Structure formats: C-alpha cells, structure tokens
Amino acid sequence: MNRSGTARILDPASWVDRHGDYLYQFALARVGRPDSAEDIVQQALVAALIARHSFRGHSSERTWLTAILKRQVADWLRKAVRQRALEEIPPDELPNAQFTRFGAWRQKPDEWSSDNPGKELFRDEFRETLAGCLGKLPPRLRHVFVLRHIDDGSADEIRHAIGVSATNLAVMLHRARLRLWHCLTLNWFGEDPGRL
C-alpha cells in the first residue's frame, strides 16, 4: 500500500533510466545470456506499458515491473528447454566420478565446515559463490533447475510446460543438484569431496 493513499501513477518514459539496469541484472542472473536478458527486458517493458492501466498502486513501480519481468523470464526458460525437449540428455561424468561402479560414495560427504550460509557476514559472498556455481551448470540443466526454483508450479506442471518425461526431468534436476552440491562443497564449504 502506498503511504499517501492516492494511487501511484506510472511513468513509462522514465522506466529505462530508473529500472533498466535493475531489470537487466535480474533477467541476466536467471537466463545467463546478455542478449537474451536484453530481449526479455524489452518484452517485459512493452508488456508493462500495454498493461499499465491495471496497475493499482498496491506495490512500487519497480515491484510491479519485476513481477511482469519474472513471467517473461519463466516463459523464456520454458521455451529454451522445450526447443530441445526431444534431444537426448547427454551422459554426465560427475556421478561416475562421485560413485564407485557398485554405487557407493568414493568419498563420503563430510560435514560442511561453515554450515550456516545464513550468517550475515557470509551472506553476500555465499550468494556470489552460489551464483557462480549455478552459472557453471550446462545451459539446459541450468534452465530447468532455475525454472523449478522460480516457478510456483509443481514439478509436474513444469514438465508438461517444457514437454519432457517425468523421468527425464528427475534426471536433469538430480544432475543439476549433484553438480551444485559438488561445486559448493569445493568452493564454499572448503571440503574437497575427492580428498582423503
């Protein structure tokens, strides 16, 4: 709710200057490609301009624009995955590196040394590390994984939207998580899962 009690008025002519970089950073962090992030911001601002009469002033202009941008980001991710939905998932070496051929851990997961990424002191650095690890995922795994975590929808809804089988979705999410876990174990929690 805005404090003055009067409806806020949107000012589309100033959107690019006031929110452009913010929206661009938001999109870039989720789609991972500068050119696509730029396109998405443009689409979101155009959609916002067309829909601006539905703005009720219950949130700030930026919050409202971000909500529209979020939908555009999710659309882009769905489309990106759907276009390659029928491709085979390429083999992944990481599970083979983590497990013996009998399926046991080569090196059992250790306690994470600094087990509390919520600690104020580490917050920003942890985020940076996590974002870096996310960025290292192969694109398709990253797209699916990000979609799963920004969408409010269930895994079932997501797999219908992107046109992959339940099994393939589970395989991709598992691989993404194992990779992220491995990357964080190495780079943040300071335990090399390969060390003796």
Next chain:
Amino acid sequence: MITCRRATELISKELDTELPLAQRVGLEIHSLVCSGCRRYRRQLSTVDNAVRELLAAPASDRDAALSAASKENLKAALQGLLDQEA
C-alpha cells in the same frame, strides 16, 4: 538395500514430489545406516533453500548494465508505443 548412488537420486526426487512408499522406505532404511547420504540429504536441502532465496532476491551481479545504445533503443520503442496511443 539401495546404493548411495540410487539414494542421491531419491533425495533429489523427494524435493520435487512425494516418493512412492517403496522408495520412501528404501531411502529411510538407507539413511539409517549411511551417514554420508544423511549429510547429502541435509546439505541438498540447504542448497535448494539457498537457490530459492537467491532467485527470489533482486540480482547477484550488480555491475551488469544495459549498454547506452540498448537503453536508447528501449526508450525509443516505449516512446513509440506511447505516441501511438496518444
């Protein structure tokens, strides 16, 4: 008894959907005897929460910016639409 490799698949799966009874039982029994998978399970839920938080937050790369040219293009596009309406 399921393997650790299989357990990690189920640990991921349970973050997305309710496991069928047999899988749930298999995972619980495995977790009772395997400290490594218990840790993995705990750590993976930490990772999942952290990712959710990261993606709900504004942005991690505050140095990234639209180029001046892109901004001009964007402004022109929006202004064009506004003019059309007027």
